[in-house]
Amino acid sequence: MDVIVLGGGLMGTASAYFLARRGARVTLIERNRIGAGATVASFGNIRRTGRHLSQLPLAHRSLRLWSEAQKMLGRDVEFRATGHIRLIFDEGGLADMRAYAEAARPWGLELEELCPREIRVRFPGLGPEAIAASFSPHDGSGNPRLIAPAFAESARKLGAEIIEEAEVEKIKHTGSGFLVTCSKGAFAAECLLNAAGAWGARIAALFGEQVPLDARGPQMGVTEPLPHRILPVVGIWTRDKEYGAYLRQVERGNIVFGGAAERVRVDLDPGYAKADPACLPAQLRAVARLLPAIAQVAIIRTWSGCEGYMRDMLPVMGRSATTPGLFHAFGFSGHGFQLGPGVGDAMAELITTGRCETPLEDFGIGRFNRGA
Template identity: 75%
Template sequence: MNVIVLGGGLMGTASAFFLARRGLRVTLIERHRIGAGATVASFGNIRRSGRYLPQLPLAHRSLALWNQANRLLGRDVEFRATGHLRLIFDEDGLSDMRGFADAARPCGLDLEEMEPADIRRRFPGLGPDAIAASFSPQDGSANPRLVGPAFAAAAAEAGAEIVDQAPVLDITRNASGFAVRTGRGRFEGAALLNCAGAWGTGIAARFGEHVPLDTFGPQMAVTEPLPHRILPVVGVWSRAHGAYLRQVERGNVVFGGAVERVPVDPDPGHARADPARLPEQLRAVLRLVPALRDVAVIRQWSGCEGYVRDGLPVMGASATTPGLFHAFGFCGHGFQLGPGVGDAMAELIATGECETPLAPFSIRRFAA
């Protein structure tokens, strides 16, 4: 069976890789460069804490694959299981963390609760006025700029055809499956996997499936290189949009959050960072790491992300069209899930079943 994958971000490239490993013929089509959309704008967080509980089996599946990434892909995508520390500054955050920890434990996620003395001893300089924290030692981060191209290259080595800079002009259903006409030619396949990210809703609508999705851009920035002192990924338990940061091995501190995302017009989909939001963002970052007070911020960026209005992605088979599958709309939380999504979708397409529960993410929930 030949499968056409639309979208060359992490979801699409991971799907192409795992489909090719199963022996299917795969053509991946990306309208721009591989990995140049929402994936490259990502923070790179590999986090399970705070997720929608039915998403945890998929997150566990994905974490197992992140741990094998270098071997599977034959290249280093800088996955580091440095742990994920989420600081708590108020009683609401503490209550939310404890409630989630209790609910997540039967799902296979154990969070360590830390008191202020524990934070100061193990992570000096982080969150000095925090009243508590959670720590997930097996989580961590990877490099968003490496991972999409790495999965695409590994997929190509496994036999997949990678077609980038190929805007989709038309998609038709025929007796043998699907035909996709692009700026670089026409491609046919028995199955079509929609991993088009923020543009996935447009693909679904062609087949009578309407998903309420909005497009926004996160506000991301990075500092000058510094001596490496911050080991874990750092975030916040907060009912507001908290800040988050991590220090890469080259010394730069990447950060985001704490401010509202900017609306993005999906056509053409060019997201822009808003410098006016940086002071508020920095105040939140300094609460996490006061030592960054006199550090230079050298770059800001954003990217076009798709947010389904119920906060959950769309994954699984089409409700209207045999052979059509979806994996899009990950609401800014998809990076950790990427390898698991690719592996799960490949299993579903190749066998008709998936050992990881996907029903909560079915597009059928939007049927009239």
């Protein structure tokens, strides 16, 4: 089976790898450089807490693959299962956490509830005003700059052709397959996987599938290096977007942070977003609620990227509703990093066998046309 994968982010490169591992002949086409879009803008959070319940089977599948990534890909992509803590500062957040924990338990996610004393003893310096927290010990983080290149290189070793800096000019369904013409040539295949991120809606539209996707850029920042003391990824349960911050400390000591700021609009041509410096003061106030010590630390860099957000915040994944041989995996709405390996594995299974052991029905592109 021949497959063309459009998009060289984490979803596309993981799909290319798992397709090649299943014996498919794969050509991946990326308009820029591998991992240069939403993946490199990612915070690097590998968390299951707070996900839409129907995403949890895919998240569990992906977590197993993250734990195998170093052996599987032959390099350290800095996956660390250091846990994920979400702090709670008010009764509304506590009620939301408890309701989610109860609902997620049948889906295989167990959250530990921590009291203020347990937070202080186990995670000193975090959320001194927190009234509670949830903790998921098996989650953690990974390096967004390493994972997509690692999948691409491993796919290449399995025979996949990886084509970068290739602008797609035309996509045609030939009846027996697909012909993709780009700046580096024409490529034919039996199947086409649309893993083009924020550009995925444009490709779907070529086949009569309209989806409500908005391109946005997150507001991210990183501090100077500090002594390495914060092990888990830190987030918050809150109904107030102004406090929706998150952070993690990498092993080199820098603290990466984001959230608590409006995502900037992105023009898909050229598809780049710049961080808005006006957002930084309010963002840092929210981050300081989680980690007061950050108020005394120098910020050395801010950045943004280009992510595709669906209006219902669920990805588009699975078969096309209009075109045989066309598959979609895009629109992960800023929370696709953890899912990436699982998405690639699931899409490879679906494309090569016609079925998928992980339920994907909630993510089908046909949901946007129901009742039309």
